[in-house]
Amino acid sequence: MLTEIIIIGDELISGKTRDLNGWYASGCLISCGLEVNEITTVGDNCDTLSAALRTAVKRSRFVIVTGGLGPTDDDLTAEIAAKTLDRPLYLDQGLFDHIKDCTERSGLTWSPNLVKLAWLPRGAKVLDPQGYACGFSISKRDSQLYFLPGVPEQMRQLLDRVVVPDILRRYRPPLVPRHRILKVFGLGESQIADILSGLSDDLKRVMFGFYPSFPETRITITIRGEDLAEIEEELTRAEDKIQGLLGPYVFASGDKTLEAVVGELLTARNVTLSLAESCTGGLIGHRLTSISGSSVYFERGAVVYSDRSKVEMLGVQQHTLDTYGAVSDQTVREMAEGIRRSARTDMGLAVTGIAGPSGGSETKPVGTVFIGLSVRGRVFSSQYRFPGDRQSVKVATAEMALDWVRRYLHGHPFIPGI
């Protein structure tokens, strides 16, 4: 049962605006058990939109169209739909009265432009006759087309409240797809594929997908079937097998972030944490505090960008900085110890490195990073080398540092450095 989505707007094919409607609508249709064949994005242009509508009506049972329903001159969707689907426009008096009423009740100024919103292709059904957002549906051949506004909030509301229930009334999907997500850090897409090769022989109905999302990789596990209980059981089996093969490289199941996982662990174990950040400049603190409730375990952070601040805020020895440099194993160990002591937390996590593009040397090239973790009288430290630009090095460093906390609390070894 094919469905497709047509997104209309000059701003979307000129690099000015990122589309969110296609993404949202496809997620909705998939969760109904439908398959999305294609998302077509076109400008406010008669020829291309006409062609897209004609193709859609030929091949798809349900078609979601968004955009171009507003009152201004470049809003052409109703007109083009009328011409293409051979349903001349007419003025819907009920809709006109409703729009006029809405405008007055909201204290907005009536503008003659707004009349345009009440001209619909003949046979169109207004989606939400009592609501504020405009939108209509039309049947043509075996297709049901839904025309929605391009404003994301209005589009989502109509889609969720009117369109999805209407689709489910017209069509009962036989094979509901269910999926699980596993999030991995420390293994690349091809390494994961290698490790999991052969797995698909055991799990025939299971479809895998690998989606790198720097610095993480998402694995999706999808099964389509009729018996929901059976599917869920099979998904759990697949998830367990992958977990078994990838071990601690899997840091989350579902859409949970690494900072959320770390936060849950710290909360559950009643462990407090403080940070000493040099090259990440505050990014680790920002991530930790993105979680509501992080004040329970996150006490403080020191962003020690200068040598002087490392000495004054953390008690790093001037001698250490002079002898080994600010980016060194010795320094990161003193940083981790120093912040843990002064904050009086259970753990002190520290990073120092060269994010680039300048500052690298032959022995310590750009991307050289040291991570240190002080906990219960012990200090762990390691050296890494992260590829990429300044932003990538910062992001990879923050991720690795958070992963250290997760692995320590789980009793797993850290991802080895160099």
Place this chain on the structure above:
Amino acid sequence: MLTEIIIIGDELISGKTRDLNGWYASGCLISCGLEVNEITTVGDNCDTLSAALRTAVKRSRFVIVTGGLGPTDDDLTAEIAAKTLDRPLYLDQGLFDHIKDCTERSGLTWSPNLVKLAWLPRGAKVLDPQGYACGFSISKRDSQLYFLPGVPEQMRQLLDRVVVPDILRRYRPPLVPRHRILKVFGLGESQIADILSGLSDDLKRVMFGFYPSFPETRITITIRGEDLAEIEEELTRAEDKIQGLLGPYVFASGDKTLEAVVGELLTARNVTLSLAESCTGGLIGHRLTSISGSSVYFERGAVVYSDRSKVEMLGVQQHTLDTYGAVSDQTVREMAEGIRRSARTDMGLAVTGIAGPSGGSETKPVGTVFIGLSVRGRVFSSQYRFPGDRQSVKVATAEMALDWVRRYLHGHPFIPGI
């Protein structure tokens, strides 16, 4: 001269991932003076991708295809292109050697999967034979097709460095569009449109676009024409007029970030800065240190998430916290003073607030934020109320705090609080 873009990936038509490549590629093509006809998003599926390629070859002179070039089983683009365009696959030995070499040099593990990357449709030209990202181009009838990886960084690099120059070699657009960008903070899209209404009468050839990109708004000024010198002059005139009308709300021209503008000002005036962050958790430090060379002006930051850390790291009076609370004008002033003194910098910037979703009260609801700036014996402070979720409040707070530094150094008044 039509162009179109085909985006491939199951994750993109199932609501799992938002596409960024279509948006980026269309912006690139438009800036070359080309028109984008359509962006088609399809899954890793033979039938739909084949159909999209066939249609594209029929109607478009240039076709950008992204995704499905990786090493795993679901990467089918080269195979489907070979079949559809009637160009059987062959193993490109030079590419194979290069991939093997790259893998070894980066210290990655060789995996047999990677061989797949070297199978190309006959007649394909490798886009960047010395680079790391894979991608190739093929001519078919009157169309030039470019196949790029789906990983946004790799795709962008190849597009900017190889594909766009190649397109411009093959085609010289008659009316080059030129544009300028102005970045605004503190005024909404409709406020900007109001202020600038009437302007278009003076500047007839100029097209304006307003694109909100939270918490900023970008204004694009576009002129299409033949005489480049004349266009540039007209753009400068338009830019000056807008600057005159919006004044200090414009913080950058071009694609410069606010932290880059602040960094340039601090460097030029030889002013040093330290931070005391509570609700932003390190985000301001992260933004400041995204700029290479920020160590010249950024000395340190204190992420004071607990009351104790505010007292110990900044010397905030326990009495102040007890009497007025951690989120108060009194506290933010002591924070700003405290960090400036202990860091011995010219400026001390502080923020404290309630990012939510919990922690709000009737007098201090979620989104209540105080900003303080200590400089040359004076302390400025103000209260704001930012809408939205935890992340939005953090982002808006960081932006406003950085904007304070910019406005102070320019001698402009701060955006008023409540």
